[in-house]
Amino acid sequence: MEVNYAIELSKHEHKPLQINPIKHSQPMGAALAFYGIRNCLPLMHASQGCASYTKVFFTRHFNEPIPMYNTSVSDITAVLDGGDYSILLSIENITKKNKFKPEIIGLHTTGLTETKGDDVRGVGMHIEIPYCYVNTPDYEGGMESGWALTAKALIDQHTRPYDQVRPNKLLLLPHVSMQPVEVEKIKEMCENFGFETYALPDLSTSMDGFFGEQQGKLAQGGIGIDEIEVLGNCATVVSIGSSMRIAAEALLVKNPKIRHIHFDHLMGQDMNDNFVASLMEIRQIEPSPSVKRWRGRLQDVMLDSHFLIGSSRFVITGEPDMCIGMTELIQSVGGTIEAVVSTVYSPVLEKIEAKKVFVGDLEDAKVHFKNADLVISNFHAERILHIDEQSHAGLVLRGFPNYEELGNQLKNDQLYEGSTYFLLEIANKLREVKHHG
């Protein structure tokens, strides 16, 4: 399969099928985003397998019960129904059976219901509960875009227009690959600067592995719809990850006075210096001592780990916004990126300066494994690395899904602190594979 060697970054596919895919679908990203909305009823407009697969996928990744409902489109409704019947019946069945009242219904489409052309916007006129619809066909985009489209839809449809701002109110828009604790840490950082901070979506209080009183049939924690409605008076919106720009722009439409700051990621010293500088400029205060301590620790670890990382080669696979952050952090201590294999095309991939950057699957990525010391990929790469005896590379698990390890929601790679831990983790893994064979 030497042909795969020369795959260039392109908006078009290089082969007719995917073999061992890394990519996940738009509907799955949308579903995950709705888990970050308080008391949300995530409703997938699909035949029931789509929801069942998604539920199992996230249950195994997070080791948490996952609230998930679907409209069970049947052979008859697939052809005859414009969507109204199965959606309204679902909502009736769910709310009647469970005797609960969701604060919002998060409805999104799939390949099936987009193909049949259901009017998910129109059906909202018949629903008494607050309602958000998103068009997420799974033959377009990927998990990252499904998540971003949902954040945008929530703002478009629910945030009220404002002409004033509250100077210390801030909205964070995290990209899909950020785990719950990472969102929590960034929120904390902003709060330390005196901001009243919100995140959209906010998994930091919903999918965070917290052992509560009961398991909900609705999304727990998260940002409330009442809070989304009044996001228009934020003074600052911070988008993290190129995919989230569309959500920030949607907010600026509601109130042009909002200041938008964008970061492609928050990994490594440079990006975090920019982030801290921005927050300092707005608030005109110094960061807390702990932020300064962590920057020092990161620098120390950069120096300590640069011998190992600087002489090593990496392959990274995953969603574009995750890939660029890891690439830049590893490169900042001299690591060589052999290949970045991304799930979907995103303009941010053009910014990555690695030997190879392209959209592909694990069959394509495997070719590069034999040149790597370390692979950063999801759980599927594990078996492929084992089968491939030419490769001596170690594996650090990141991205969706990770069925192999516990505590995914507590993995932190962001800010000075998370970057420090990330460098230590990959350096230790490198020591294991390089020095102990």
Next chain:
Amino acid sequence: MVNRAKIKELLNESACSHSKDKKPGEGCDKPKPGLAAGGCAFDGAQISLFPYADAVHLVHGPQTCLGASWETRETLSSYEGRDHTVMGFTTGIRTNDVIFGGDKRLADSIDFIMKEYAPEAIFVYSTCVTALVGDDIDMTCKLGSEKHGVPIVPVHAPGFVGGKNLGSRLAGEAVLEHLIGTKEPEFTTPYDINLIGDYNVTGDMWQYLPILDKIGIRVLSSMSGDGRVGSIRTAHRAKLNVIVCAKSLITLCRKMKEQYDIPWISVSFYGKRDTAFAIREIVNALGDEKLIAKAEEVLAEEEEKLEARLKPYKEMFAGKKAVLNTGGNKAWSIASGLQDLGIEVVATSIRKSTADDIEKAKEYLGPDGILMKAPASEQSKVIDEKGAHILLAGGRSLYTAIKKKISFIDVNQEKKVSYGGFEGLLNLAEDLKSAFNNPVFANVSKKAPWETVSMEAE
């Protein structure tokens, strides 16, 4: 193609006790909008056929169908070539394919797979979108098959036609139509059987195959656990079809009886009594006196060995009571295994069981046993009333156990070890031992300081 007549037929299986009393057209339950997120027909079809490691399984559809489902099931295979059960193949159709049709992409994908992986066969699964836009996968598969000289089998089980169970039946239809009877076995014996419906999850099949082997029963082919495309093509020469646990492939058995005059029986290999019962059923159905005698001899020997190993567990479990909340045939088959270990099963769920299963559960649990129709709301009360020590259920019931401070075993999620056959019973015993001895459930139900310490001012 899949048509309404076929779906109706599969949903109203005459051989299934479930549909016997229903009016024509009612048959199996259909998915209800908004209720529990169960699997779809595609899911069922893929589960049924996926254990064929020598075939490539190509999902012709958009991303969710395969992207979220590959490498999730521990369907082990002894196939020594490239194991395709640990790989995922999808056409991952895009907007253009929806507009202009995905046949070309499918044909190109088949060519790519044959060139790079050269499998014994390809199963091509249609999905909601490709079925809706009308891709002609029958024709594409036929042309591909002619071009490459291996079976390329279209599987028509788009998710919207129904549930998981129906999908398994549709997979059975595809195998019956395209594979069974297309090849002759090298030789036959009077003791040739087909195993149907055991997917060999965590190696369940391998727990009882050695016993069959010792008795002299040959497994001619398997649909589908640790199966081979080559052997399923010869399945029409078997003397007996043995359905293991699952009821979903009953239609396949009925049709093989009609077409090839192969009788069938339905058995389970969970627990000591059921395993022994299953083996007796098989040899009795084959009807050879010498074989029956041999089976008795082997069983006596194996049971004696097993009893010796179970003895310490039975002493440990004396007086323990269990509540079981699981689906289908597991309602009685796991109950039987627990009873074999000396545990009293005080209640079991019959919510998802067939009429046959309910009868069996009644018989196994005896007059005092509680058959729960709505386990989610009943199980908590039953635990109190009966003083149960352990709950065996799916993950959703974890909190019931924690609140009651009793042990818990998850019997529904992808388990890591097999509970099948005699060896599996020992695995179950070992897991029960760990569960009974673990203090974690009592520990996590302790109150926090801020719930107990009084903070009132002096």
